[in-house]
Amino acid sequence: MLKLGVPSKGRLMEKTFDWFGERGLAMGRGGSEREYAGLVEHDDVELVMLSAGEIPRELAAGRIHLGVTGSDLVRDTLAGWDDKVEVLAPMGFGHADLVLAVPRFWVDVDTLEDLDAAAAAFRRRHGFRLRIATKYHRLVREYLRAHGVADYQLVDSQGATEGTVRNETAEAIADITSTGETLRANHLKILTDGPIHASQATLFRARNAEWDGPSRDRLSRLLSDIGRHARSELLETKLSS
Numbered sequence: 001m002l003k004l005g006v007p008s009k010g011r012l013m014e015k016t017f018d019w020f021g022e023r024g025l026a027m028g029r030g031g032s033e034r035e036y037a038g039l040v041e042h043d044d045v046e047l048v049m050l051s052a053g054e055i056p057r058e059l060a061a062g063r064i065h066l067g068v069t070g071s072d073l074v075r076d077t078l079a080g081w082d083d084k085v086e087v088l089a090p091m092g093f094g095h096a097d098l099v100l101a102v103p104r105f106w107v108d109v110d111t112l113e114d115l116d117a118a119a120a121a122f123r124r125r126h127g128f129r130l131r132i133a134t135k136y137h138r139l140v141r142e143y144l145r146a147h148g149v150a151d152y153q154l155v156d157s158q159g160a161t162e163g164t165v166r167n168e169t170a171e172a173i174a175d176i177t178s179t180g181e182t183l184r185a186n187h188l189k190i191l192t193d194g195p196i197h198a199s200q201a202t203l204f205r206a207r208n209a210e211w212d213g214p215s216r217d218r219l220s221r222l223l224s225d226i227g228r229h230a231r232s233e234l235l236e237t238k239l240s241s
């Protein structure tokens with residue numbers, strides 16, 4: 001059987017079920033709301049219910065053949081993510097931007113270049129580096145390195161990240177936003193250079209899972225079953241290549 005990892009709760013679970021359902025693959029959670037057992041109507045597929053945050057590691061380890069999770073989580077969790085997983089289909093939901101944001105009253109800081117200058121000034125004045133709170137360590141480091149910003153330190157924040165500025169544990173934040181409400185409510189503004197990453201829920205294939213003959217056959221059957229209903233251009237391209 002092909003093991004397909006899907007989010008077991010949270011904002012991605014229902015939409016994942018809907019996405020497969022719309023493509024002729026009925027799936028859902030079995031048993032009670034608290035039971036993490038998945039049911040799927042396909043002879044080649046076994047559902048594995050996992051937290052969205054754990055799916056990248058399970059894919060990289062090859063313990064699941066396929067997995068649905070946010071593209072942000074795959075990129076941040078897996079060094080060299082592209083070598084470990086292949087994108088089969090962006091799924092068109094779970095859209096959120098990973099952005100850098102600073103206090104709204106920093107009137108001189110709107111771009112990364114401004115942040116770079118502010119960070120240098122901050123260090124001179126305070127004797128320590130400007131703190132950026134985030135849980136997206138890899139993506140933020142790579143982005144700032146690529147843009148030549150070095151005078152900062154990351155502070156780990158696993159939730160309520162926008163509150164760290166008010167709580168004076170950080171001067172800036174890097175977090176996911178969709179409506180922008182949380183940033184606004186916490187008097188933060190997004191740097192104008194564009195998002196670090198525009199994330200969406202994505203169907204991935206684990207390159208390191210066991211892909212023997214029968215597994216490959218199962219995958220092509222599954223993709224062609226899904227593909228018959230597919231609107232995703234990328235999936236259609238994969239199917240025809």
Ligand SMILES: Nc1ncnc2c1ncn2[C@@H]1O[C@H](COP(=O)(O)OP(=O)(O)OP(=O)(O)O)[C@@H](O)[C@H]1O
Nearest residue numbers: 010011012051052053070072094095096176178199
């Ligand atoms: N406000 C938001 N709007 C839309 N998508 C979001 C938002 N915040 C996070 N996401 C996306 O949802 C995914 C994470 O989903 P969710 O928040 O349900 O999981 P989680 O809480 O990290 O998982 P778990 O608690 O099960 O480990 C990420 O890919 C992220 O980009």
Ligand SMILES: O=P(O)(O)OC[C@H]1O[C@H](OP(=O)(O)OP(=O)(O)O)[C@H](O)[C@@H]1O
Nearest residue numbers: 159160161175176177178179180181182
């Ligand atoms: O732009 P908005 O629509 O306001 O959404 C953004 C918020 O949503 C996410 O938090 P989540 O709800 O996952 O809670 P968390 O703080 O525990 O991560 C994210 O971390 C932001 O805090």
